[in-house]
Structure formats: C-alpha cells, structure tokens
Amino acid sequence: MTRIPHEPPGEPNPLRALTLDRLRHRTSMKWRTYPEDVLPLWVAEMDVPLAEPVVRAVTEALELGDTGYPSGTAYAEALAAFAGKRWGWDGLAVERTAVVPDVMLGVVEMIKLVTGPGDPVIVNPPVYPPFYQFVTHMDRRVVEAPLGADLRIDLDVLEDAFRRSVAGGGRAAHLLCSPHNPTGTVHTAEELAAVAALAERYGVRVVADEIHAPVVAGGVRFVPYLSVPGAERGLALMSASKGWNLAGLKAALALAGPAAAADLARMPEEVGHGASHLGVIAHTAALRDGTAWLDALLAGLDDNRRLLTGLLAEHLPGVVHHPGQATYLAWLDCRALGFGDDPAKAFLSRGRVALSSGIPFGTGGAGHVRLNLAASPEVIEEGVRRMAATRNGTHDGPREQRP
Template sequence: MTHLTNPLRRLSLEQLRTRTSEKWRVYPGDVLPMFVAEMDVPLAEPIVDAVTAAVRNGDTGYPAGTGYAEAFDDFARERWGWDGIAVERTTMVADVMQGILDVLDVISDRTGTVVVNSPVYFPFYDFVRHTGRTIEEAPLGADGRIDLTNLETAFRIAAKRGPRPAYLLCNPQNPTGAAHTAGELAAAAALAGRYGVRVVADEIHAPLVLPGAAFTPYLSVAGTGNAFAVLSASKAFNLAGLKAALAVAGPDAVDDLARIPWWAKESPSHIGVIAHTAALREGGDWLDALLAGLDDNRRLLTGLLAEHLPQVGYRPGEATYLAWLDCRALGLGDDPAAALLERGRVALASGPVFGTGGTGHARLNLGTSPELITEAVRRMAHSLTPLT
C-alpha cells in the first residue's frame, strides 16, 4: 500500500478561503466554517486526471454505461466483502437525495408515511415533506443507535395511516456517526417485513467508517430483498459539486427499479460519473490516508473538549467526518450553534433541524486540519468566558 500524506493537512486557511463553494461563501471572512459537509482537502490525483482528460477531450455529454456501477461493485467487494451491487440491479441517479425520492416514488404513495430515525440528516425532512408525504420519527436511543422499540412503534403508526409506508434509513447515521451493526440492521429489516414497510437506505457515508468499526450494507442482511440502497462516492472523496449516485435494488425489487423513469437515470453529471468512477477505481490509497487523518481528528477533538469544554457531551462516531455535540449544559438555549456563531464566530450546523433529539445540540465537521479544529474549540471556549 502506498502511504500518502494526510489530505487534511495539505491546505492552509488562506488557500481554503479562495474556494467559492457553500462552506467558504455563506459566512463573512471572520467566521470559521465547520458546518456543511464539505472537506478541506485537495482531490485525489486520479480524480483530477480523469476530469481533466474528459474536459480536454470535450467529453461533457450525457452519462451512459455501467462503469460507475462496476467500479462500486469492485470497491464493495474489496472494502466490505460484499458482492451485492449486481450491475443488473443498479441505475444511476442524480445524487443520493434525488435518488431517494426517485425510489420512494415507485415504492410508496405521496400521501403515505416515511419513518426516519431522529436526529437525522435534516434534508430527509425537507425533501420528503415537499413531496406531500408525512414524516414519522423513530427516535434513536441515548447512545445514538437504532432503538427497536421506537422503530416498531413508528412502523405500527405508519402502517395504520395507509398503504405502502417506507423507512428512510441513514446507514451510517448522520449526525451521530453510528455504524449500524448487522444485528441491528437485521432486526430493523425483520420489523419492516412484519409491518409491510419498504426500506430505502442512504449509504452515502459508507466508505467513511473509521478504524475500530465496520460497515454493514443494509442489503447484505436477511430480509432485505425488496429494499433499496442509494450510494455515492461524493462524501468520501469530496465530490458534492460533481453529482452522481447509484440506486441499488434488492433481488425482489428489480421490477420497481425498472419503473424509475429514464430521465432520472440520465440526470447525473457525466463528469461526475467519471470523477466518482476514478475515485472508486484508483482513490483507495488517498481514502486510506483520509481515514487515518479523520481517526486522528476525532481523538484530537475528544482531548480538546475534555480540556476546554468538559460540559460538552461527545461520543466519538464510528463513521463519517461529523461530530455530534451535546451542548445542553452550556446554557445556550435550544440552538447552541446560533449562540456560538454570534459569540465565537465559529459556524456549526444547528442541532434542532435534525429533528427530535437535536435540541441543545450542534454538529461539527471534522473534515479539516487539526489546526482548524483546535481553533474552533478555542473560539467556542473563549466565547463562553464571562466578560470582565
């Protein structure tokens, strides 16, 4: 294995402030942005080479072929020991959230109910409700993991409300960073089968399971034949601006996959598909270096909080580059991110938007340099120092 330099240590704050994406343009220049899920990394060289070659060749048309699915299949076999991304059971979609809506439209009714585990990635609420569907929360346990009692209650309610309920599963979990185990997923699948709930698993953070944990694909456990997973290389390789994703059907959901309309299948960026394919095929060493850096960062944050903000509760996540902070003891109200932005000029993601369980919490992005994490905690702690 080639040992690459930690990508999180390669860009200075001055270099990052030249970027024009959301992370570096939403707030004024005196704010340290630690909110949106963008990483402060240079792209892996194979991605740069593939995109540059395509642009130079004028290869900027519509997406075609199965290269992306084949690359993800090989990646899944190598990384997770899973051969479940059968190319004939996949289709390209624009991105993960749009792909989720495409799948929901063929397996559920727009007047139906979608169950989510809160706190959870906040666009789940906005996107699903925009279609006319109702959200039913199944709150996570105090450990940030699936609570099967809450899940069964939510499934029972969803099934009583009307036909064709669905469960939008975040695996691994955003924002808690839980990498759901095979046992947890199999138990959830059994409950879904009992109540006639169709499952769509958002597995965008799957490549970002950190040392000490393992990723279990939802479709790899028993009872998931009629389920779907939606995957992408975008989070792991920082490709949000190069949109592409895959919807993968369980073996009993192939007919549903075929009913996703052709325009959805042609909606990803062709350049995005090229970038994602190169990442999966040739970006493994870069990803390994990133995962090692993220592992260092979560240990760093643990130590910094213990030293400077011991009132903040933090359970280091098993996956993602996101840290879920319990700030209720700081006395900053329901939305501590708003207070920390105003007082400390550090931007975190607001906890309440993640649903039940988000009040008094904030999400911090660890996908940056150790220096900026240190500065973020310093600002947070300093903002709480009483003025004299």
C-alpha cells in the same frame, strides 16, 4: 461477510495539505455563507485537495471534450468492486443499479416508487435535515422513530412507528441513514437484520441512504443494508460524494435488492439524465483508483476524532461527545453550557465559529451542534478555542493563519 481493514496510508494526510488562505479562495457554500472572520466547521465539505486519480480522470475528459451525457455501467462496476474489497460484499449486482443525479434526489425517486402522496416515511432523528425537507416537499408525511439514548436504533420505538404507519392499510417507507448522520453511528449486521425483519412483518419498504459508507473509523465494519438477510425488497443509494469530496460533481447510484428489481425498473428513464457525465467519471475514478487517498483521509480523520475528544475534555468539559464510528461529523451535546436550544447561534455570534444547529435534525437535536471534522488539526484546535471563548462572551481572533 468480512471487512477488509484500511490499508496503511501510502499518501500524505490530505487534511493537512491546504492553507486557510488557500481554502478561502473557494466559492462553495462552506466558504461563502459567512464573513471571512468566521471559521466554517459546519456543512459537509472537506478541506482537502481532490485525489489525483479523480483530477486526472476529469482533466482527461475535459481535454477530450467528453462532456456529453452519461452512459454505460463503469460506475456501478467500480462500486461493486469497491464493495467486494472494502466490505466483503459480493452481492452488488450491476444489473440492479441505476444512475441518479445525487443521493437525495435518488432517495426521492425511490420513495416515489414505493409510496404515494400522503403516505408516511419513517426517519430516525436526530437525522440529516434534508430527510424532512425532501420528504415533505414530495407530499409525504414524516413519522419519527427517535434513536435511543445510546444513539442507536431503538427497535421497539421503530416497531411502534411501523405499526402506526400502516395501521390504516396504506403504504409506508423507512428512510434509513446508514452510517447515521449526524451521530456517526454504524449500524451492525444484527441491527440491520432486525430492521429488515420488522419491515417485512409490517410491509414497510426500506430505502437506505448509504452516502457515508466509505468514511468509517479504523476497526469499524460497515454493513450494506442490502447484504443482510431479509433485505431483499430493500433499496439503497450510494456514491463517492462524501468519501472523496465530490458533492459538486453530481452522480450517485440507486441499488435494488433481488425482490426490488421490478421497482427500480419502473424509475423513469429521464431521471438518469440528471447526473453529470463528469460526475460519473469522477466517482468512478475515485472508487476504482482512489483508495490510497481515501485511506490517508481516514487515518487523518481518526487522528482528528482523538484530537477533538481531548480538546473538549480540556476546554469544554461540559460538552458531551461520543466519537462517531463513521462520517467526518461530530455530534456535540452542549446543553450543559446554558446556551439554550440553539447553541450554534452563540458560537457564531460570540465565537465566530460556524457549526450546524441541531434543531433542524429533529427530535433530540435541541441543545446540540454538529461539527465538521474534515479540517486540519490546527483548524479543529482553533474552532474549539473559539467555542470555549464563547462562554466568556469574548473572541480575540484566530491564532493561526494556516490550518
């Protein structure tokens, strides 16, 4: 399977398009959780205008009054075409897909299909906090198989977790984050094939959250879990949500490997009713017509990763940062700064910059923060300046009024 490289961006960097004053008119979580003097670099929302094809598709639907219930397979067809061109994967079968409200609710439905109440679900911390929340809320047990020191899957640890999880003869699932949030790790084809082999050996069902799949750094190859040998019984969730900033337009797709088609067919029909018809339209337009915008975004994110690396080296050399291969998130080890297990508290109270605390990400999260890179370079610079000022317990306000 070959990967098509990013096209040279034919559009301007969307991360530079909006002023800070304009962004503060937004009413979403990112911009309403904290007071206006706080610079928000936390939750996974991007500081970008929507891609023009998405705006056009949604506007045309509104003008037509096309606001009913979702129907058809256009979304799955658009994703299959995107996967073929972007990742060289021609194995996404439209007939083995189903629309779900969003990726995490789709994860819930997939785990319900392959496990029962009280069964274990293995995760790889530090990992996206809703993995813990949604799993426990549906009466399953979280079993941790932490990443290694290199922030990659530790296959020996994973095998031990699989062995322990099925020791009593019950069912188990592995909730795989791919690409990994918060580390930005992109699992290789070899790693994913090894996971699939372990899952088959122990009878563990893999459910892959691949929401960040479109957001990879230049020169990095994303490999869909269902494309690797041995993953025929796997299930996966994808959407355009993270790649095109569409979290408020709910719609995602559940995908089944060839040997999991019967499982997906058992998903209750009413689950698909939870997706927004406008969301389906938006995600379809993004995947079909929004790749030039995406490539401009990815180039901007590559620039921001390099910028952050330099800023940390200059202003916060004690922070350990391994630039992610994917996502627009940066995982920062702040333990050397002496702020304790939750440095995000100090950055917020003394620096007036909001970052995600590492603690809810599970084992390996204490002493860490997650920083959202999907902002203008000026905002990234201001954020690091505020973080650095936190060491002295001072903050003298923003230097820039524009991102």
